[in-house]
Amino acid sequence: MIDWDDVRYFLAVSRAGSVRTAAERLGVNHATVLRRIAQLEKQLGAHLFERLPSGYRLTAAGAEVLEFADQMEASSHRLETRVFARDQGVGGPLRVTLAPQFATHLLMPDFATFARMHPDIEMEILSSGELANLTNREADVALRVVYERKTLPLNLHGLKGPAIYGGVYISREGVKDRRAGKPSPSRWIVISTHGVPEWAKEYGVDASAVPFKVNDAEAQIHAVRQGLGVTTLPCFVGDADPLLARVPGSELHLYGTLWLLTHGETRKTKRVQVFVEFLSRRLTEYASLLKGASAPTH
Secondary structure: OOHHHHHHHHHHHHHOOOOOHHHHHOOHHHHHHHHHHHHHEEEEEEEEEEEEEEEEEHHHHHHHHHHHHHHHHHHHHHHHHHHHHHHHOEEEEEEEEEEEHHHHHHHHHHHHHHHHOOEEEEEEEOOOOOOOOOOOOOOOOOEEEEEEEHHHOEHHHEEEEEEEEEEEEEHHHHHHHHHHOOOOEEEEEEOOOOOOHHHHHHOOOOOEEEEOOOOHHHHHHHHOOOOOEEEEHHHHHHHOOOOEOOOOOOOOOEEEEEEEEOOOHHHOOHHHHHHHHHHHHHHOOHHHOOOOOOOOOO
């Protein structure tokens, strides 16, 4: 009998195109993936991949196996979801996915409160820039910023939350220097390979054409605090930081709207319902902060 775990490893390699990437996504080491693939190939009596310098490519036999493997995975997810939805006890696992800044700068105190209120719920917070697949049970609840509602998957149930606005921020000392007529750093700090965004000039930002690049949001915030330049941040992050201030004369810009998302079957589970109701109330209370209406004056 074919081991479903071996099939999971096969699917991971076929989708990633490399053993290394598949191992990272599965949270295992390189050797484990190779062993599982070899085990499946031995059981099926066929080579499933061509080992090329550019990566792993499916053989003809592998392509046939992929079709059935996809069906096995879909059936497995449907079974898990149905069973999970029948569980009406409040206790049990609950996976929540959201962007890191919402976890670290806004909602962690609320998650802690919820965990104390429901000690039987085993919470797992997945704070990552990657979008978890709710249909495949990678998470039970997702908090996402959506610019256009039509981009939401049709198979997900969505509860609309507050709008999210961002501003352009500089260090508090930088504001003082500008008001005193002193030159201050004006490099644009970005989390990407791109330079100064075109829209920056429309919002009253006079930034140098030479950007300062970082690869995560926390490094971005620290760079602004150090007076390296200006950057765009969600208002709930920038306004709450005592070392930062909005660039004088700049305007707010809309990031999108917050949505609480659940899968059609999963949302029927009691603990998911309890959590969504709790978080929805908290987000409503944060509406003013999220749209930048409660900024302190500097």
